[in-house]
Amino acid sequence: MSSQKNLLRMFKTPSMPSLLSNQEIAEKISNTLIDSGLKLFKTTKKVQSLLSYLNPQITHLVLSNPHLPPHSCLAFFNFLQENHSLITHKPDLQDHVILISRLYQARKFAAMKNMLNCMVTGSCTFCPSSIISLVDKSEPSFVAKFCDMLFRVYSDNRLFDDAFRVYNYVESNGLAIEERSCFVLLLALKKCDMAELCLSFFHRMVDSGTIGVTVHSLTLVIDGLCKRREIENAKLLVDEMKSKGIVKPNVFTYNTMLNAYIEQKDYSGVDDILSLMEKDQVVHNVTTYTLLIEWYASLGKIKDAEKIFDEMYAKNIVPDVYVYTSIISWNCRFGNIKRAFALFDELTGRGILPNAHTYGALISGVCKAGQMEAAEILVNEMQSKGIALNQVIFNTIMDGYCKIGMMDEALRLQDIMESKGFKSDVFSYNIIGSGLCKLNRYEEAKRLLMTMVEKGVAPNIVSFTTLMDICCKEGNIAEAERFFRDMEKKGERPNTISYNSIIDGFSKEGKMKEAHKLKNEMESKGLIPDVYTYTSLIHGECIAGRVDEAMKLFNEMCRRGITANVVTYTAVISGLSKEGRDDDAFRLYDEMMKMGLTPDDRVYASLVSSLHKTRT
Known part of the structure; x- marks a missing residue:
C-alpha cells in the first residue's frame, strides 16, 4: 500500500508529463510496472494519463529496460495491444523484436514463438526482410535462434x-536452420500435397552440409512420394541416401514403401522391399507384420497370413490388438469362425483388451454365417465391458437379420439404433431395402428408399440399383430407366451391377435393341460385362426366338474368358431345345456337366422337349 502511495505522490508533481523527457517517462512507467504491475494503469486515472504521452521511443525504452523483468515487459506489451481506448500508440515492429530479444535472454522460447506467430499472422503482418533487418547486427546465436523460430512459424x-526467404538469408549468412524446423516445413509441404517442393527442399537440406538429416525427414519425404504413387522414385532416394552415407532407412521407412506396394498389389515390389529389409538387417516390427498379414489375406492366402502371425511369436514380437483384430477379421471373411474365436480367446488370455473393431469383426463373421444368437451374445458382452456399439455394428447385425429373412428383428434393431442417437444412414436403408426385396416385399422396399430421400439421406449406387431392380420386377422399365439416369445426374457413376439390372429389365421386356445399347454404353465407359450381363442378353434373345444371336453372345462370352453359370446354360439350352436343335442342346449339357455344374429341372424339361420335337 505504501509503495502505491509513493507512486501516486510521484505522479502529483505539477505538469509532470509535459516537463519530463522520454527517458524520464519511460523510467516512471518501468518503476510502476516493477512495483505494482499493471494494476495502477487499469484503475488510476492519473497513472493512465501518463500513457497518453506514449510514443515509439518511450515504448522502446520501457521494453529495453534491463531492470524490468521479461514477464513484466510481456504484460505491458499485451496491455498496449489490447487497450486501444486508452492508448493511441500501438507497438511497432521494433517493439516486437525488442521483446523477443528479452524473451530469448530469459530463455522463454514458447512465449518467443507466440510473439513471432502474432507478427506473422496478426492484423499488422511484417515481411521477412523487415523483421530480419532489425536483428541482422545482433549476437549471432540470437540471430540463428530467431531465424530458426521465424522459419518454423512461417512453415506452421x-x-x-x-x-x-528466411532459409535463404540463413544459408547466405553462414547460419543454420535446425533439422527439426526443416522437418516442420517438410511436413507442411507434404500436407499441402507439394511433393516436388518437399523433395527439392529435402535435397537442399542434404546439400547444405550443415543440417544433420535424420531418418524421420527421409521417411516423411518417402511417404509423400509413395502417396503420389512414385514408389520407384522413393526407392531411388533411399538408395541415394544409403550410398552417400547420409542417412540409413529404418523399419518405418521400409514399412512406408511396403504399404505403398501392397496398396498397388505389386507382388514384385513387396518382395523387393522384404529383400532389402533382410539385406539391411532391418527387423520387422508390429506394423510390418500387420501389413504382411493384410497382404497375404487379401490375396486369399489365409494360411500364409497365419504363418506370418506365428512368426511374430517366434521372434518374440507380441501382437497388439490391431494385429489380432486383423487376423480375426480375415478368418471371419473366409468363414473360419472357429479359428476366429480361438484367436479372440487367445487375445483376451494374453490380457489384451478387445476393442469395438475386434468385436465388430466377430459379429460380422457370425452374421454372415447366420448365427444371430452368437451375434447377440457378443453384443451383450461388448456392452458389459463398457464398449459402446457403433453404427457399423448396428448395420452389420441388421444385415444379418435381413439375410435370414428376420425383417421384424431388423426393423426393431433400427428403432433401437435411432433411440441411442444414431441416425439411419444410406447403408442402413439399403440393408433393410434389400432384405424386403428378398421377401418380395417390393412396395415396402421402394417406399422405404423414397422415405430415405425425403429425410435428407442421399441415395448411393446401391440404393438406385435396388430401386431399378424393383421397377424392373414390377415391369415398370420406364421408371427403372429414369432412376438409372437420375443416378448419373446426381454424380453416382453406374457400375456393372447397375447396368446388369437395367439390361435384365429390358431383356425380359423383349427390348433387346435398348439392352444391347446399354451393353455398348457400359463398355465405352470402361466397364466389363460379366456373366450376368451376358446371361440376361442370352435369355432375352432366346425369348425373342433369336437363338443364333444368343449363341453368338454365348461364344463371345467364352472368348472373353467369362465362365458361364447354371442360369446361362439353362437359358441357351432352353432356347436351342425350343427350336429342336437337340444336338447343340445336348452338347452344351455335356459341357455343363464336365464343368461340375448341376442342371436343374428346367434343363431336363427342355432336353426332353427337344427330343419330342425332333421325333415329330
Missing part, C-alpha cells in the same frame, strides 16, 4: 515463400 502457417 504454410507461408512457404516467406519460409524460403
